[in-house]
Amino acid sequence: MKDVLIIGAGAAGMTAALYALRNGKSVTIVEQNNIGGQIAESPRVENFPTIMQISGTDFADQLFEQITQRGAEFAFAKITRLTKKDGYFEAESEFENFQAKSVIIACGVEHRKLGLKNEENLIGHGISYCALCDGAFYAGEDVVLIGDANTALQYALLLSSYCKSVHVVTMFDKFFGDEVLVKALKNKDNIKVTHNAKLIELVGEEQLEGLVFEKTNGEKMSLKTKALFVAIGQIPNNKTFENLVDLSKDGYIICDENMATKTPGLFVAGDCRVKKVRQLTTACADGAIAATSASSFLQTI
Ligand SMILES: Cc1cc2nc3c(=O)[nH]c(=O)nc-3n(C[C@H](O)[C@H](O)[C@H](O)COP(=O)(O)OP(=O)(O)OC[C@H]3O[C@@H](n4cnc5c(N)ncnc54)[C@H](O)[C@@H]3O)c2cc1C
Missing domain, CATH: 3.50.50.60 (FAD/NAD(P)-binding domain)
Incomplete structure (x- = not known):
């Protein structure tokens, strides 16, 4: 069983992996779609400190290499259910289940659709x-x-x-x-x-x-x-986790400043949580905080 399971390999999830690994924790990171999440769709990022300009895919690839080189285990899977029993978490996907002592939800947001016929x-x-x-x-x-x-x-x-x-x-x-x-x-x-x-x-x-x-x-x-x-905005997709977290009225996960949700051992990071600024820097910052909080939690069990 892994110390930390991270759901979503966007900027928040991968930064969380980096911090958890550097804290000596074992990590599995699960992604349903493309590595990098939203930022991989950005042609040019010019507002990440110290990087003058980088394509979103290069940013995502470099972060992915950084975490896999440090030992993160990666799996392609869409988590469809998350439960906690007997003190550990179980995340279900179509083909595989994942067990962990703590979990970080970093599942971002989805494109808002038009809602038109056809x-x-x-x-x-x-x-x-x-x-x-x-x-x-x-x-x-x-x-x-x-x-x-x-x-x-x-x-x-x-x-x-x-x-x-x-x-x-x-x-x-x-x-x-x-x-x-x-x-x-x-x-x-x-x-x-x-x-x-x-x-x-x-x-x-x-x-x-x-x-x-x-x-x-x-x-x-x-x-x-x-x-x-x-390009008319994004919406959260957090319903999968509503058995373990509180959601705001527009569907974002509610947490405290340590990224802790109401369930002990369950943390959140990035665009999927309640916040005002949804950017790369804030997603990475959330990931760092969530992983540090998860590491502290692991010392208590
Ligand atoms: C086109 C575009 C350009 C942008 N440009 C900039 C920019 O220049 N500068 C800037 O600061 N910000 C920019 N942003 C915003 C920035 O990309 C996001 O704020 C940030 O990347 C959010 O990261 P995240 O990890 O929280 O979420 P996401 O990037 O949304 O990643 C979440 C990941 O979780 C996965 N996931 C979701 N549910 C599940 C599940 N159930 N099981 C498994 N995996 C799951 C998703 O597939 C996704 O890969 C841009 C966004 C877009 C769309």
């Missing part, structure tokens, strides 16, 4: 939530992006470097991202911006063919495009 069918057939992953498929094309914060701005800039044009459509009359990104976007000749318009219809059955928007004045706007990039 959206699920069109994912991978014109609709994408990750420009870094799918943008290159549309090199030379006219693409549309919806969203108004940092992720949307980063995606628009990336897409503009190889797409013919990028039409950014937002529901409000301004952007909510960093000024430096808004300025960069305004300087791009092939980015067009339409504010105050809401996407109401996806056109196309098996492949996206176009979009219909409704402006705040009631006017309709139709755009022909084969590609829509959606």
